[in-house]
Amino acid sequence: MEILYPVGDAATGARIDRAGYERLYAEAARDPEGYWRDEARRTLEWITPFTQVKDTSFDAADFRISWFADGELNVAANCLDRHLATRGDQVAIIWEGDEPGETRRVTYRELHAEVCRFANVLKANGVRKGDRVTLYLPMIVEAAVAMLACTRIGAIHSIVFGGFSPDSLANRIQDCDSRLVITADEGCRGGKRIPLKANVDKALAHCPGVERVLVVRRTGADIAMVEGRDVWWHAAVEGVDADCPAEPMNAEDPLFILYTSGSTGKPKGVLHTTGGYLLWSAATFRDVFDYREGEVFWCTADVGWVTGHSYVVYGPLANGATTVMFDGVPNYPDHGRFWETIDRLGVNIFYTAPTAIRALMREGDGWVAKSSRRSLRLLGSVGEPINPEAWDWYHRVVGERRCPIVDTWWQTETGGILIAPLPGATDLKPGSATKPLPGVRPQLVDAEGAVLEGATEGNLVIADSWPGQMRTVWNDHERFFQTYFSTYPGKYFTGDGCRRDADGYYWITGRVDDVINVSGHRMGTAEVESALVAHPKVAEAAVVGMPHEVKGQGIYAYVTLNAGEAPSDELRAELRSWVRSEIGPIASPDALQFAPGLPKTRSGKIMRRILRKIAEGDVSNLGDTSTLADPGVVEQLVAGRV
Numbered sequence: 001m002e003i004l005y006p007v008g009d010a011a012t013g014a015r016i017d018r019a020g021y022e023r024l025y026a027e028a029a030r031d032p033e034g035y036w037r038d039e040a041r042r043t044l045e046w047i048t049p050f051t052q053v054k055d056t057s058f059d060a061a062d063f064r065i066s067w068f069a070d071g072e073l074n075v076a077a078n079c080l081d082r083h084l085a086t087r088g089d090q091v092a093i094i095w096e097g098d099e100p101g102e103t104r105r106v107t108y109r110e111l112h113a114e115v116c117r118f119a120n121v122l123k124a125n126g127v128r129k130g131d132r133v134t135l136y137l138p139m140i141v142e143a144a145v146a147m148l149a150c151t152r153i154g155a156i157h158s159i160v161f162g163g164f165s166p167d168s169l170a171n172r173i174q175d176c177d178s179r180l181v182i183t184a185d186e187g188c189r190g191g192k193r194i195p196l197k198a199n200v201d202k203a204l205a206h207c208p209g210v211e212r213v214l215v216v217r218r219t220g221a222d223i224a225m226v227e228g229r230d231v232w233w234h235a236a237v238e239g240v241d242a243d244c245p246a247e248p249m250n251a252e253d254p255l256f257i258l259y260t261s262g263s264t265g266k267p268k269g270v271l272h273t274t275g276g277y278l279l280w281s282a283a284t285f286r287d288v289f290d291y292r293e294g295e296v297f298w299c300t301a302d303v304g305w306v307t308g309h310s311y312v313v314y315g316p317l318a319n320g321a322t323t324v325m326f327d328g329v330p331n332y333p334d335h336g337r338f339w340e341t342i343d344r345l346g347v348n349i350f351y352t353a354p355t356a357i358r359a360l361m362r363e364g365d366g367w368v369a370k371s372s373r374r375s376l377r378l379l380g381s382v383g384e385p386i387n388p389e390a391w392d393w394y395h396r397v398v399g400e401r402r403c404p405i406v407d408t409w410w411q412t413e414t415g416g417i418l419i420a421p422l423p424g425a426t427d428l429k430p431g432s433a434t435k436p437l438p439g440v441r442p443q444l445v446d447a448e449g450a451v452l453e454g455a456t457e458g459n460l461v462i463a464d465s466w467p468g469q470m471r472t473v474w475n476d477h478e479r480f481f482q483t484y485f486s487t488y489p490g491k492y493f494t495g496d497g498c499r500r501d502a503d504g505y506y507w508i509t510g511r512v513d514d515v516i517n518v519s520g521h522r523m524g525t526a527e528v529e530s531a532l533v534a535h536p537k538v539a540e541a542a543v544v545g546m547p548h549e550v551k552g553q554g555i556y557a558y559v560t561l562n563a564g565e566a567p568s569d570e571l572r573a574e575l576r577s578w579v580r581s582e583i584g585p586i587a588s589p590d591a592l593q594f595a596p597g598l599p600k601t602r603s604g605k606i607m608r609r610i611l612r613k614i615a616e617g618d619v620s621n622l623g624d625t626s627t628l629a630d631p632g633v634v635e636q637l638v639a640g641r642v
């Protein structure tokens with residue numbers, strides 16, 4: 001039976017209550033121009049006020065997405081300068097290292113000075129407005145400083161998650177043509193070291209365009225520095241002026257690129273722009289977390305993912321909040337790390353992923369019970385559907401039934417949260433991201449694109465633009481249109497399946513394309529397949545998702561070897577580590593089955609539906625296999641399941 005948790009004490013003092021939500025939603029639907037004009041004016045500080053608001057069309061004939069087009073602003077000025085007069089001495093970032101208690105607090109005034117100084121370093125190294133800068137860093141304060149310094153001078157940052165391989169890093173550097181890379185000697189995660197600088201060195205063997213590498217000293221490891229190319233961060237900032245004017249940027253100027261996996265081809269460079277993105281991350285942070293002055297907010301994501309961009313850095317800082325940057329993992333030094341840290345730092349709002357909740361839930365309630373968690377007011381979830389069991393544990397054990405859970409649905413492409421409860425306004429149902437935020441128009445459509453009404457299930461599309469939406473795929477505007485706007489003409493297609501219940505609540509059911517959501521991280525099946533076939537012994541590979549108790553989805557790979565090669569456990573292990581080194585640990589297959597042949601139609605198309613069913617262990621009903629070129633393949637696959 002479906003349980004409903006009515007808005008309780010969360011309504012007290014909430015910025016938006018039940019009636020408020022209804023009113024705002026109706027207002028934004030009736031007059032988007034007026035609604036966003038007011039929101040953009042009151043949420044951000046503009047250098048040149050905009051006179052245009054919304055200029056968007058998802059139709060092929062006049063496709064365009066532009067918001068506040070003639071306005072000018074600067075992101076760093078919005079995140080730092082405007083807070084100095086009122087909260088210069090308030091802590092902006094609490095950094096918590098891999099070791100508990102390894103903490104650093106940086107005030108708004110200090111952060112402002114560091115950002116200005118580093119912005120001058122970037123300039124001195126030839127970085128100009130519009131140039132791309134690649135960041136390959138741990139979760140250290142310097143990551144936020146580098147991001148904000150880029151925005152201060154109008155450079156476009158591209159952050160590559162530290163868990164990606166040298167090859168993946170090289171591809172991303174080449175795709176956007178960065179000439180400057182910022183990294184650290186090493187990262188620390190769960191007591192282990194990550195050789196970031198060594199990875200950069202390997203990547204740069206394929207990136208002749210990179211002229212400068214700035215290196216943060218994090219662990220003090222002995223690393224190689226290339227004469228004339230590599231410079232220590234601490235040496236570069238020494239004696240540099242902390243005065244650096246914020247560059248007036250057009251609202252539609254690029255802000256950052258973030259690569260994300262799709263169903264086909266190489267990862268895409270998702271491009272976000274200055275005004276719309278900042279408005280979206282700032283307003284959603286304020287409203288969904290109902291942020292209150294002085295509170296400590298902790299989003300556990302890495303800045304290498306979009307969640308870290310929007311809710312570790314930009315959303316919180318634009319609101320003058322205190323944000324926690326965590327450079328560790330949930331199970332180090334033990335399974336009580338999150339809860340102990342919440343007590344020690346006085347965290348009021350905690351935002352994490354279902355995979356972490358499930359992993360900790362398995363370790364029992366004892367680890368949680370050791371902490372008081374008295375400071376907590378609100379909990380959040382992001383990255384994948386949260387199963388009701390995990391939701392219940394998070395609510396009952398972690399939040400002691402006091403704290404509402406905001407289950408936030410969004411994507412790298414959307415810039416920030418689109419569907420989520422507002423704590424003071426929305427009754428909760430475990431497992432549902434509940435309702436769209438004001439200004440967001442979700443629809444469910446069938447395979448032909450017909451809009452489905454009422455309680456139903458279908459493909460999730462968004463019918464109209466919102467300011468935070470991505471503007472293009474870097475260097476490939478055609479791919480942008482094809483990927484998101486051609487499947488259902490006139491609408492943005494999310495790639496997700498979704499159910500809507502009789503109360504109008506949305507329940508995301510997962511990806512409907514060839515993307516796997518592993519521990520809340522997106523992995524394209526095509527990417528893993530091409531890594532596998534790059535191995536000299538592999539003839540062909542097909543990759544699908546499979547249910548995984550902790551990760552949500554795991555990666556299941558079917559591999560056909562070249563003639564003369566024999567399957568073995570050693571080769572299986574070798575292929576898994578091959579994928580780790582080609583892409584990164586997150587892409588390593590959880591299961592790998594050697595398959596003499598793959599199920600193909602007579603035209604040679606792999607029938608993934610069948611592979612998915614076998615991977616799920618659901619072999620009783622494989623559906624129609626009569627169109628297969630060789631139906632015998634299926635029996636072999638079922639027999640060889642791992």
Ligand code: PRX
Binds near residue numbers: 385407433508
């Ligand atoms: O399938 C949805 C799932 O994660 C996808 C977006 O992945 P990414 O761009 O990496 O961004 C993750 C962080 C925003 C979506 O297409 N997803 C994200 N949040 C939820 C979710 N699925 C269900 N419920 C959520 N709250």
